[in-house]
């Protein structure tokens with residue numbers, strides 16, 4: 001591993017020869033231009049940023065011009081660049097600079113980081129490029145370079161790992177050439193130590209890179225560990241009479257908004273499903289059967305529904321709640337149903353046919 005300032009020295013030398021020197025926001029010490037470019041570059045690649053940056057400079061030649069513009073105009077010009085909170089913060093930041101700092105950006109990373117939309121890494125980059133301040137940057141690209149070069153294990157989004165990376169970034173800062181070093185780190189991350197298939201052959205710090213030496217470039221930085229998916233449970237009241245099933249329209253917002261599904265009870269109340277059905281729908285259950293749970297995966301959670309099959313007589317089948325309707329079992333599949341409900345009903349129609357006893361019980365005049 002590189003010690004002392006050899007890492008920085010290698011990057012500084014490499015930047016001078018192979019780094020980027022002609023970007024429209026280079027060759028200036030104007031904090032306004034540097035700030036504008038750094039905010040735009042936060043989540044967007046250089047190629048995409050350039051035309052936006054030039055258009056912004058045309059319309060807003062200085063920070064006072066952005067501060068004076070209506071937010072709508074800023075949003076309009078930002079349109080297509082994505083992550084729109086950046087544009088709102090850009091506007092707020094310009095207004096803060098005008099109102100609280102007399103139209104001049106504060107001259108240190110610490111003070112810049114107090115402004116809206118300027119995190120510690122962006123603040124450090126502005127301070128390095130505009131004021132030559134010796135301050136560490138740590139954006140996504142730099143995290144990747146440091147994780148690989150210094151063999152830092154763990155997911156960089158984890159606080160402990162991020163703190164370790166900040167400490168390394170701080171430790172490796174050179175005494176001189178901070179602008180070139182900062183630009184070099186950015187260039188290395190964007191062009192050479194790229195996410196997949198890094199170009200180690202042309203990397204200035206390859207000789208001391210832990211990931212390269214150990215062949216772990218593809219494993220570093222480590223991916224976010226999979227999160228345990230939360231589970232939600234619900235009791236389904238599957239109320240059937242001979243020909244129909246009772247369905248309930250779900251509220252317009254939330255999962256399955258506006259679709260028809262089974263009336264639900266809290267998972268702990270499914271033992272009292274029959275009482276719930278009587279109280280809510282005025283039905284007369286004659287048999288209650290707990291069926292196998294239904295599993296369904298949503299993006300952010302897993303649903304486990306516990307269906308309680310409640311077979312009811314025809315006599316008391318008036319729905320008492322406005323959002324519930326009886327639907328013919330034969331045509332229930334044509335309704336707007338969530339996929340797991342549809343699948344469950346299809347299975348059910350195969351396994352639960354009209355029960356002769358039920359038929360007899362419901363309609364004594366029907367010869368069955």
Ligand code: SF4
Nearest residue numbers: 193198200203206209
């Ligand atoms: S040697 Fe390869 S993996 Fe290591 S810092 Fe350079 S480009 Fe990245």
